[in-house]
Amino acid sequence: MRTNMILKITGIVFAFIMMISGTGLCAGETIQYSCSAQVYEAFGDEMIDMFTKETGIDVKIHVSSSRSAVHRLLRNFSDIASTVREIYPHYYEYGYVQIPFCRDSLAVIANKSVKVDNFKPDQLRSVFYKETTDWKDIGDGSGKIVVVIPGHKTGAFENFDRQVVPVRGLRYDFLAYQSTMVIRLVQNYPNSVSFIGYGAVKGAEDVNILKIDGLLPNQKGYPYYQIMSFVTKGEPSGPVQKFVDFVKSEKGRKLIEKRGMQPIQ
Structure with missing residues (x-):
């Protein structure tokens, strides 16, 4: 009886350790995403829900200005950031990569x-x-x-x-x-x-x-625009690469177009 109890406790402890270490069978992949407020307002929830439903990858999102989103990435608070600003030239020297995905x-x-x-x-x-x-x-x-x-x-x-x-x-x-x-x-x-x-x-x-000048924002020739981009530390890989690929996929492009914006390949 005592032996069975010890075995049960050992099994529970082992399962708990596996869970918190992320090596258990039920452990899922997670992305920490620092998101520009404009990107989030445009399609953040819908895009992320579609991505998670298709891949099973959970996305933890923090919404802020573009500048703050990139700064969070620099401080290792996130795996990927989105921005509507061009990153500073010296960031490229440190290995950061900017990936345009939308013209808005x-x-x-x-x-x-x-x-x-x-x-x-x-x-x-x-x-x-x-x-x-x-x-x-x-x-x-x-x-x-x-x-x-x-x-x-x-x-x-x-x-x-x-x-x-x-x-x-x-x-x-x-x-x-x-x-x-x-x-x-x-x-x-x-x-x-x-x-x-x-x-x-x-x-x-x-x-x-x-x-x-007679043109609405979704009409050709409209003069003012910004580019939405992802920023990663080094070339994206793993779950982050899957997220970038999804946004640039046909499903992602259709959502971007539905919101009146132009996808960038």
């Missing part, structure tokens, strides 16, 4: 109360320089223009600042800590205007997506 337009968005539906590039610059401050000076309607922008360290801010107002920089009324928070702010502030990745805002309620 930078959409200009406004509250539903705004009647203007099109900007010329010089009008857009004037609004974000705070030179033009009333909607009546742009077109239909009137009211003080409320400028909302993402935080200075976000990829959305850096990409828009570089492409739209490269000389004098953005001026604003409200600053959102995280890039995708501008969607909620614009939804709630009458006469407000902002910008964000098209994939993140497509389908959002109570938001108008404005044209630039």
